[in-house]
Amino acid sequence: MRRRMRILLISDYFPPYVVGGAEISAYNLAIGLSKLGHDVSVLTRVPEKTEFSGDFTVYTVRFKKKESILHYRLHTGILSSLSMSRGLADLLRKEDFDVIHAHNWISACSVMHVRRRMKIPPSILSIRDYRYFCPSLYGWCLVQSPKIKCNLIKTVMCAYRYSSASVLTKVAGIIPYALLRDSSRKMLEESLEAFDAYITNSNFVRKVVLNNLNLDNVYTVYNSVDTEKFNIGSGGDENGIKILYAGRFDTGKGVEYLIGAIPEVIREHDCIFVFVGGGALRKWAENLARKAGGSRVVFEGFVPYERINRYYQLCDIVVVPSVWPEPFGRSVIEAMACGKPVVATRVGGIPEIVEDGRTGLLIEPANSKEIANAINTLVDRVKRKKMGKLARKVVERKYNIEVITGKVLEVYEKFLR
Structure with a gap:
């Protein structure tokens, strides 16, 4: 029989505020852990006046919605992770947890900032994409090779080729954009040192992580889906x-x-x-x-x-x-x-x-x-x-x-x- 744990999940965003798949996975995990009898808390950044549902405790770092979009577009994590790390440090002074599980890049940086200043519980990081070693985030190099070798020039070329921005925007902002992405990637790679283990969402990502980062304790656990919400239902076959x-x-x-x-x-x-x-x-x-x-x-x-x-x-x-x-x-x-x-x-x-x-x-x-x-x-x-x-x-x-x-x-x- 498993012991009952006090678990802290950290997610950059959290339902009902959904930006990508990470917060959906974090939410599903919170639901699953709670059903198994574990004491689950969530620390997240959300817009003002957000309400949550679920049998777990949610601690929030609030911000205005316009600011959240700006921070998300910049992809630096610097400003956002500082406010998140303050919230995390305050929470750890008040509560004891058996394990911390960070689900995104801002969460990873916040754990790094706090770990430098105080002792924290064993910490796990979910790696769901390529941003920890690829400035473009998309890992286009992986189409040809399992190893990514980026420098500033390659980052500029990749951003210009694959960005969906207009040509004028690219020409005007490509160098600052590439510099921002490159510095962000370096900070994110540094944040990995704050964790004891890593969970990838596919064997493909695990292989890429092992090829590009000097990490141990990397495990694959696939994303989950809410099979009650996503069910066969009715529909299809009508009107074409x-x-x-x-x-x-x-x-x-x-x-x-x-x-x-x-x-x-x-x-x-x-x-x-x-x-x-x-x-x-x-x-x-x-x-x-x-x-x-x-x-x-x-x-x-x-x-x-x-x-x-x-x-x-x-x-x-x-x-x-x-x-x-x-x-x-x-x-x-x-x-x-x-x-x-x-x-x-x-x-x-x-x-x-x-x-x-x-x-x-x-x-x-x-x-x-x-x-x-x-x-x-x-x-x-x-x-x-x-x-x-x-x-x-x-x-x-x-x-x-x-x-x-x-x-x-x-x-x-x-x-x-």
Whole structure:
């Protein structure tokens, strides 16, 4: 029988304020740990007047929403981590914890600042992306090599090539931007020394971490999904087959290749393409998609995370066309949890989730023809229903909150004093 622990989770953001997948994973973990009887506290940065739900205690570092967006865009973590570290130090003076688990980059820096000044419990860091060793954040070099060798010149070139900003903005701000990213990366790499162990969200990320950082005690624990919220539900098969893309519209997501597949698909089948999400390239993508598919294209814009499950339930096929090495692919397991087959690219950690030909179809990145062929294959109702049913079973077995929480606890227990 496991001992009851006092656990502090630190997350840059936390539901209902959702910026990315890290805070969703932190929330699911808080729920899972609480259900197992552990005393869970969360320290997070949130806008003013935010309310929380869950059987755990939330401590907050408040800020104005406009400031949060500015800090997030800058990607320095410096200003944000200082206020977070003050909150963490105050909390540790008042409360005793058995373990600290930081979930993001600002959280990592705050632990580093506090550890320099006082003794803290064993600390675990979740590494969910490439920012600790890649100034561009996207890890584009990993497409060719498992090792990243960056310098300022390469950072400038990478930022110019892959940023979704306008050419004018790039020309005016590329050097300061690259300097900021490079200095941020160095500070983040330094913050890693404050931790006793590390959890990556895929074996792909673990391999990259071991190739690029001198770290021990690196474990893989996949992201979890709330299988009660993301369930099969009702929908699909009505008024044409619905193909869903749910995610950001920016460099690396490969939306243009999905759009390139539209003409071939609608030429053969009665399909509707539904796009959900926001981002710098949304308008550009919408114009491109309307030219490709006309009335067969629907753009829903940004949808709050608490409502995104319904879009998965109402569609028939989900496409994840990423061209950058996705560390994990949360949209993949959310779609699978809703009983939908996934067409996804063989990049990053995605092939660890999708069983090709069983729960979905894996394709090569940047290939509209392969996307079209895969969608046309899944138009067959019997095929896609069979895949979707198996996908749901896989998620229930491997990615539900209880299973993933148990694996995280195994890591904690290795370092308890």
